[in-house]
Amino acid sequence: MDSTQRVRAMLSFVQAADRGSFAAAARHLGVSPAAVGKNIAGLEAALGVRLVNRTTRSLQLTEEGQLFLLRAREAIDALDAAVDVVTLQRTQPVGKVRISTSNGFGRHFLLPQLPRLIARYPGITPEIDFDDHQVDLVRGGFDLALRGGMIEDSALVARKIHTMQMVLVASSTYLATHGVPGQVADLADHRLIAVRFLGGRMSSWDIGDGETEAFVPRPAAMTFSDPEAAMIAAADGLGIAQVGLHYAWPLIREGRLRILLADRLRSAPREMVLLYPHRALIAPRVRATIDFLIQEFSKIESLHVRTADLAAYHYG
The missing domain is CATH 3.40.190.10 (Periplasmic binding protein-like II)
Known part of the structure; x- marks a missing residue:
């Protein structure tokens, strides 16, 4: 008996035990009394014990039938609970x-x-x-x-x-000491803070003076694998970094970072x-x-x- 047949037979058995007859169980399940009888007979054969003693007027569970009924109810309740959980999750954010x-x-x-x-x-x-x-x-x-x-x-x-949006930033302290770059070429005289991707490639900067090649911050004064660390290093006066505006905006608002070469920015999509x-x-x-x-x-x-x-x- 496969799992599908077992569930069908268990349902027939439980309904027959609850309703007192194969006919009443059949009406509830929408099948014929013969189908209920066949399901229960198959279940008994699979278990190797008699579950029901049936006469023309009554249906009586055997001792084994009483014990199996308790376990069958638990199994069916578990199935009902599983359906209820899925139904609840289908209708509510749970x-x-x-x-x-x-x-x-x-x-x-x-x-x-x-x-x-x-x-x-x-x-x-x-x-x-x-x-x-x-x-x-x-x-x-x-x-x-x-x-x-x-x-x-x-x-x-x-x-x-x-x-x-990406922006080039440095602290006022750094700029007061090292000067302000007026064009991309001036970056060669500054401490550049680079970011290396996890794959090892150096992140290029979204700036340019008309040239087609991407600007890569070389030589780098320091390199980080975390863009946030590069931003903090720039805020601490360690050099110039390219950072995401969404991360840097609070520090820019506070005055800890200033935006550089804004007219040279080339926004990537x-x-x-x-x-x-x-x-x-x-x-x-x-x-x-x-x-x-x-x-x-x-x-x-x-x-x-x-x-x-x-x-x-x-x-x-």
Whole structure:
């Protein structure tokens, strides 16, 4: 007897025991009394014991039948509970939501949203993976991801969070000591802070004086694998760095960083996006998380700085 036959036979047995006859069980299950009898007979044969003593007027469980009835009820209750759980998750935002995010964006922008997310949806359990590598959402079992750059995977749904702007920055202290670069060529006389990607490639800077080749900060006075560390080093007066405006904006507002060579910036088509695998049949727990994050990210000033807002912070 396979699992499907076993479940069908157990249902027939439990209904016959509860309702007192094969006929009553058959009416409840929408099958014939003969089918109920056959299911129970098959169950008895598989177990090797008699479960029911049946006469023309009554149905009586054997001692083995009474014992099996208790266990069969537990099994059917477990199946019902499993259906209830899935049904609840289909209609309400309940359950685990696995999110993949880069370290910087996760720490600065995702983590501050979690208290409000949980307060609004207490049934949601966020599970956050911090990883600067690109991940396969489906293979990795993630519900959604927060990633920046040039997104190419057309199999994923991408919801834009903001356009990523890169700026060249240094502290006032550094500039007072080393001078202010007026053009890209002047950078050769400065301490340049570089960022190396995880694959080993040096990050180029989005600046230029008309040349077609990307500007790579060489020789670098220091190199970091973490863009946030490069930003902090620049704020501490150690040199000039290219950083994401969304990370640097609070330090720029405080006066700890000044923007350099603003007229030489060449914006690359980069976006920070929220990615998820499917358009249809998204679980409520995932849909609620996506909609909440998109709404909250739209309110964060650092993610939506206008070009006009930067003029007051240019140096030179």
